[in-house]
Amino acid sequence: MNIGSSIVKENSSSSNYENTISSILIKTISDGIIAVDLDWKIIYMNPAAVNLLDLSADEAIGKKLWDYIETSLPRISMQDQKMFPCKIASNGEEIECSITPTDSNIYLIAIRKNLSKPSDVERKYQRIIELSAEGIIIINPMGEIAYANPSFRSLVGYEYLKGKLFRTILSDESIYIFQEVFLEARSEKKQITNIEIELLHRNREIIPVELSLSPFIEDEKFSYMICSLHDLRDRKKLEEELRKSEKLKTEFMNIAAHELKSPITPVKGYLELIISDEEASERIKNWAKISLRNAERLLLLINDILDIARLESDTMRFNMKQISIANLLKEIVEDVKQSIEDKQLDFIVEIPEDLPSIIGDPDRLSQVFKNLITNAIKFTDRGSITLSAKKNKNNIEIYVRDTGIGIPKGELNNIFKKFYQVDMKEKRIAEGTGLGLYICKEIVEKHNGSIHVESFPGEGSTFIITLPTSIISS
Numbered sequence: 189m190n191i192g193s194s195i196v197k198e199n200s201s202s203s204n205y206e207n208t209i210s211s212i213l214i215k216t217i218s219d220g221i222i223a224v225d226l227d228w229k230i231i232y233m234n235p236a237a238v239n240l241l242d243l244s245a246d247e248a249i250g251k252k253l254w255d256y257i258e259t260s261l262p263r264i265s266m267q268d269q270k271m272f273p274c275k276i277a278s279n280g281e282e283i284e285c286s287i288t289p290t291d292s293n294i295y296l297i298a299i300r301k302n303l304s305k306p307s308d309v310e311r312k313y314q315r316i317i318e319l320s321a322e323g324i325i326i327i328n329p330m331g332e333i334a335y336a337n338p339s340f341r342s343l344v345g346y347e348y349l350k351g352k353l354f355r356t357i358l359s360d361e362s363i364y365i366f367q368e369v370f371l372e373a374r375s376e377k378k379q380i381t382n383i384e385i386e387l388l389h390r391n392r393e394i395i396p397v398e399l400s401l402s403p404f405i406e407d408e409k410f411s412y413m414i415c416s417l418h419d420l421r422d423r424k425k426l427e428e429e430l431r432k433s434e435k436l437k438t439e440f441m442n443i444a445a446h447e448l449k450s451p452i453t454p455v456k457g458y459l460e461l462i463i464s465d466e467e468a469s470e471r472i473k474n475w476a477k478i479s480l481r482n483a484e485r486l487l488l489l490i491n492d493i494l495d496i497a498r499l500e501s502d503t504m505r506f507n508m509k510q511i512s513i514a515n516l517l518k519e520i521v522e523d524v525k526q527s528i529e530d531k532q533l534d535f536i537v538e539i540p541e542d543l544p545s546i547i548g549d550p551d552r553l554s555q556v557f558k559n560l561i562t563n564a565i566k567f568t569d570r571g572s573i574t575l576s577a578k579k580n581k582n583n584i585e586i587y588v589r590d591t592g593i594g595i596p597k598g599e600l601n602n603i604f605k606k607f608y609q610v611d612m613k614e615k616r617i618a619e620g621t622g623l624g625l626y627i628c629k630e631i632v633e634k635h636n637g638s639i640h641v642e643s644f645p646g647e648g649s650t651f652i653i654t655l656p657t658s659i660i661s662s
Contacts, residue, residue, distance in 0.1 A: 219236060219298045219299065219300050220233070220234065220236040220237030220238075220239075220240045220241070220297075220298065220299040220300065221233070221234040221236065221237055221296060221297070221298055221299075222234075222237050222253065222296070222297040222299065223294050223295070223296055223297070224253050224294070224295050224297060225293065225294060225295075226293055226295075227252075228252050228253045228254060228295075229250055229251065229252060229253075230248045230249055230250065230251055230252075230253055230256075231249065231250075231294070232249075233248055233249075237299060240276075240283070240299060240300075240301070241256050241257075241276060241278070241299075242276075242278065242279075243256070243278075253297065254277075255277065256276070256277050256278070257274050257275070257276065257277060257283075257285065257297075257299070258274060258275040258276075258277050259272065259273070259274040259275070259285060272284065272285055272286070273285075274299070281301075282301075283299050283300060283301055284299070284300050284301075285297060285298065285299050286298045317337050318337055318338060320337060320339055321339055322339060322416050322417065322418055323336075323337065323339045323340030323343045323397070323416070323417035323418075323419070324336075324337045324339070324340060324414070324415070324416055324417075325337070325340050325349075325354070325414075325415045325417070326412050326413070326414055326415070327354050327370075327412060327413040327415060328412050328413075329410060329411075329412065331353050331354055331355060331370075332351050332352065332353055332354070333349045333350060333351065333352050333353075333354055334350065334412060335350070336349040336350070340417060343387065343389075343395065343397075343417070343419060344357050344387055344388070344389055344390060344395070345389045345390030345391060346390055354366070355367070357387055357388050358385060358386065358387060358388065359385075359386035359387070359388055359394055361386065362385035362386045362387075365383065365385050366383075366385055366399070369383050369399070369401065370401065370413060373401050373402065373403050373413065374403050374410050374413065377403055377405055377410075378403075379400070379401070379402040379403075380400065380401055380402075381400040382398055382399075382400065383398070383399045383400070383401075384396065384397070384398055384399070384420070385397060385399050387417070395419065395421060396419075396420040396421060396424050397417040397418060397419055397420055398417070398418040398420055399415060399416070399417055400415070400416045400417075400418075401413050401414065401415045401416070402414050434500065435501075438496075438497050438500045438501050439497075439501075441493050441494075441496060441497045442493075442494065442497035442498075442501070444493070445490045445491075445493040445494045445497065446494070448486075448490050449487070449490045449491075449494070452483060452486055452487050452490065453487075455479075455483055456480065456483045456484065456487065459476045459477075459479050459480040459483060460480065462476040463476045463477060463480065489623075492623040492624065492627060493623070495623075495627050496606065496623060496626070496627065499627065499630045499631075504634075506548075506549040506552060506634060506635075507549045507550075507551065508547055508548060508549055509547065509548075509549075509550075510545050510546070510547055511545060511546060511547075511548055511550050511553075512543070512545050513543050513544075513545070513546050513548075513577065513584055513586075513655070514539055514540065514541060514542075514543040514577070516550055516553060516554060516557075517539050517557065517575065517577060517586070518539060519554070520554060520557050520558060520561070520575070521535075521537055521539075521575060523558065524558060524561045524562070524565075527562075527565055528561075528565060528573050531565060531568075531569075533565070533568060533570070533571065533572055533573055534571070534572035534573070535572070535573055535574075535575075536572055536573070536574040536575070536576075537574075537575050537576070538574070538575070538576035538577070539575070539576065539577050540577065540578065540579075542579075543577060543578075543579060543584060544579060544584065544657045545657075546584060546635075546655055546656070546657055548635050548655065549635075552631045552634075552635075553631070553635070553655075555627075555628075555631065556628045556631050556632060556639075556653065557575075557586065557588070557653075559624045559625075559627070559628050560588040560628065560651050560653075561573065561575065561588055562624075563624065563625075564588055564589075564590035564592065564649070565590075567590065567592035567593050567649075568590040568591055568592030568593075568648070569592070570591070571590070571591025571592070571648070572589075572590070572591055573588075573589070573590050574587065574588070574589040574590075575587070575588055576589070579657075580654075582656060582657055583654050583655065583656055583657065584654070584655050584656075584657060585652060585653070585654050586652070586653045586655070587650055587651070587652055587653075588650070588651045588653075589648065589649070589650045589651075590648045590649055590650075591647070591648040592648050592649065593645065593646065593648075594643045594644050594645040594646050594647050594648055594649055595641065595643035595645070595649055596645055597644075600641060600643065603625055603641065604625050604626055604628075604629040604639070605622075605626060606622070606623065606626045607622040607623065607626075632653055632655070635655055635656075636655075636656055637653060637654050637655040637656065638653075638654045639651065639652065639653045639654070640652055
């Protein structure tokens, strides 16, 4: 059956063709269909054409096509069925048209919106993308670059990238990373951000970038991937400069600490001789005791600085071996007991005998626990200090509790930072370097453990150290 004859007969009120396949298709397709006679008078319009031109079929029947559609090609060859640009006469909206002749002296005009012509909003977004300092590309399902903005083309040194496989401008190490995140984003239909990969510039220079990608899903199917790439060269350069600066600072601290430690040791020795000298007066001995206390404080500071330097340069030595954590804690109890009693605090010890052994450096772990207990004593004027431990699955948890002044909530995330001290304002009652907790954290982490604190101002603090019962020394 001929489509043109179907329209003519429908227009002449013949119902025999209402249910034909051709008639149903014409009525339901999304393209507008207009039938005109040899004088370009409209004899039929399907619903899509009526909606597109925003008029009624009754109004348009018998009128010239060109009353409603403007085109510079009204006499286009009837054999040319390609789409050509037109405008809706009433509002100037751009559309596309095609003309097909039939054997019934009827022309079928197919009209549709010009999808290749971006809207004002689309043009604005396109302009933003073109001017963006970030590299932006669109990758099709085959992994080919379908679009690259000027920033990306400049980043990799290529003027033309359309159709180029994206993986061909990635370093060997980055191809696998990109394929993994591309497939993950595509299969799970989710955005993935902040992935570091390396691009290859046209001159083979390696360019570190941060990749974020988001799939575009259309009709529940993956259409393409939108990728944003941020140049990391400036950041990497700054990070390298910071690393060099940190290395120089660590080396300086190491040298300075060693130089300071050398004269302190004999000074401390002579002060101890004066204190033990029977012929020295009490006045001189008191002065020597004051000097010795300050020399010991200075020596502790020097040792902390040396530990910081060793930790940051990864030169701190750990004598890892199998140890009984219960015996180690009991030794610490004996070492700190007198200091707690001198401050008239209760000392609560809860250490089970059946705690499993661990692999660790007893001296370094002892340093951690003594530091935490010393801090607890320093900030507790009344109440108690508690040292307890328990097994929890494959870990041992050690608790150091106090009933001291506590730590404000806003400070909890900072106390393990280097040189950080909690500011208690007018209650700044204890001096310190702000290095002890940082060193504790680093030593515990070298044992594949963790440390955190729970605290409330005025109620005290609890430090929890978690150590695995089976540790592989690094």
